[in-house]
Amino acid sequence: MQWCNHGSHCSFDLPGSGDPLTSASRVAGTTKLASEPPYLPTPQAIEPQAIVPRAPAPSRMQMPQGNLLLLSHSLQELLARDTVQVELIPEKKGLFLKHAEYEVSSQRFKSSVYRRYNDFVVFQEMLLHKFPYRMVPALPPKRMLGADREFIEARRRALKRFVNLVARHPLFSEDVVLKLFLSFSGSDVQNKLKESAQCVGDEFMNCKLATRAKDFLPADIQAQFAISRELIRNIYNSFHKAIDNAAGLLIFGKELSAIGSDTTLLPSWAALNSSTWGSLKWALKGLSVEFALPEDKAAQQGKQAENDVVEKLNLFLDLLQSYKDLCEWHEKGVLHKHQRALHKYSLMKRQMMSAAVQNCEPESVEQLESRIVEQENAIQTMELRNYFSLYCLHQETQLIHVYLPLTSHILRAFVNSQIQGHKEVSPPLLRMLSWPRPSFFPDALPSSLPPLQAPRAAPCPSLAT
Structure with a gap:
């Protein structure tokens, strides 16, 4: 195979003009x-x-060293x-x-x-x-x-x-x-x-180097491929769960926003003969101002987590997903196509042996021999593509490991977001605890409550035997 620079023309001595598999x-x-x-x-x-x-x-064109x-x-x-x-x-x-x-x-x-x-x-x-x-x-x-x-x-x-x-x-x-x-x-x-x-x-x-990819592969490439695929699958599953926890910060911000903006009031008849509702409404009115602060802070924290944590997690997950798709493409596409070609070749060889036994016409035998030669060339090309696919998979696996340090940046950003968020949200929440408690609020809940008694079960009618 001849390789050429950009803008030049080249011809190839490989059988076939392109990938027998489509993308x-x-x-x-x-x-x-x-x-x-x-x-x-x-x-x-x-x-x-x-x-x-x-x-x-x-x-x-110089052959790289190493x-x-x-x-x-x-x-x-x-x-x-x-x-x-x-x-x-x-x-x-x-x-x-x-x-x-x-x-x-x-x-x-x-x-x-x-x-x-x-x-x-x-x-x-x-x-x-x-x-x-x-x-x-x-x-x-x-x-x-x-x-x-x-x-x-x-x-x-x-x-x-x-x-x-x-x-x-x-x-x-x-x-x-x-x-x-x-x-x-x-x-x-x-x-x-x-x-x-x-x-x-x-x-x-x-x-x-495509036709010589086999020479660069380790002897246990199939075992390495299986181990790497399982490892990447486990990493993907773990970080896919982690993104749900990071996205929970956004939900937390939205929930606080709903609390801070809630204006639902009880109907007037519910507090006509009691001062409880008036005191409670006064307390809620004052607390709504304080709730607005953690609401804004939590929204800012959620936005920061979305930019610093969630998007980086999504980027890493997209990369892992593309690796999983590539592994599936190798097994269900490249290998399956190769196996079908080998099966077709074995059928042709059987037909050739049968034709030789039955003394078929020379023209039919020549056509069958020509088809067998073409199939042998196709199988050879598929074998070369299979090894080249493993060669590329080996390098793409290394690329995944190059991206692995990104996980430390993700975790660090998540921790920093949590620390900063708690620092900003805690002062207004502490101020809420210092608000005067209305007289009808108990100072403390009883330390122990009487146990609940289970309802007595009704007698079960006996079943006729």
């Missing part, structure tokens, strides 16, 4: 620089005409690649069908472009087409009608997490598809994205 199942279920050895550069545009390739730049399977990135390096903001534009475009539009701003490209949800969909499809063996994050669901404000805001946050995970991926971050999505300001970005991937094979076709 549609992953969609429905939802380049690294030469100095960084684990991820090799891929061509950005390849014309269909086969002509003599240019001599590639030595710096990009273990090509291991990554050398840190979390700080990945986070520093880019920070992308996704903001909702207040106006909804469209004459009849309204749709939300987003302003996408990239620090790296110093660009600000406008994108619709469907633009994100095409962007993800192109990534899956070019990188079927990598962790392409899922997109939030599309809601056609009746999208309320809360749903639109949740989708905006999810789109922001999606594009930031893509922009910080060692391979995606150097691909032309990302640059087009973040910087192209034309009116038809979807066709531009599709044109950039047209006539360009996937990563297996463009990576010069």
Whole structure:
């Protein structure tokens, strides 16, 4: 296989012109620089005409030194690649069908472009087409009608997490598809994205190490894959529960807000002959002012927790979910396709043996032999793709571990949010305890209450035998 630089032309000596598996199942279920050895550069545009390739730049064609399977990135390096903001534009475009539009701003490209949800969909499809063996994050669901404000805001946050995970991926971050999505300001970005991937094979076709991926894999790669998948599954389940606790801060703020703004009064007849209601109403009126303070403080605490804790947790969960999807794609897609090809090959061999015994016509035997050779080539390609898929999975697993230190930042932000929240909420609550108690309030509840007696059970009629 010959590899070429951006803008040059290349031909491939591999059987088949593309991945026999399509990326549609992953969609429905939802380049690294030469100095960084684990991820090799891929061509950005390849014309269909086969002509003599240019001599590639030595710096990009030079074989990296060291273990090509291991990554050398840190979390700080990945986070520093880019920070992308996704903001909702207040106006909804469209004459009849309204749709939300987003302003996408990239620090790296110093660009600000406008994108619709469907633009994100095409962007993800192109990534899956070019990188079927990598962790392409899922997109939030599309809601056609009746999208309320809360749903639109949740989708905006999810789109922001999606594009930031893509922009910080060692391979995606150097691909032309990302640059087009973040910087192209034309009116038809979807066709531009599709044109950039047209006539360009996937990563297996463009990576010069793809056919030798087996040589870099450890002997126990299948066992390592099973262990890593189970570990990531356990981490995902644990943090999925943790996000419920963090989101509880928002619910706490909303509950206090409801208490502070409650204006329900008892009917006048309930307090006509008693001064209790008047005293209680006076106390509640004074306490409502104090309740407004913890209400605001709790709302601020919930907002801080949402930004510092919940979103970081969601980002980490999105990454783990993309890894789980990739593992499922490897087992149910790559391996299943390979097994079916082997089964088809065995049937052809049986037909060949049967034809030899029955002395069939030479033309029929030649056609069957030709089909067997084609199937052998297809199986060989699938085996190479299977090993390359494991090669990519091994690197994506390492990428998950690179992101693991993010959990310490999440926990630290959660603790700081709790400490700050309690500091701000406790003073007004303590002032409530210092309020004078109305005379009809008991000083203290009795330390012990008489036990409740269970009602006597009625005799059970005997059943006739």
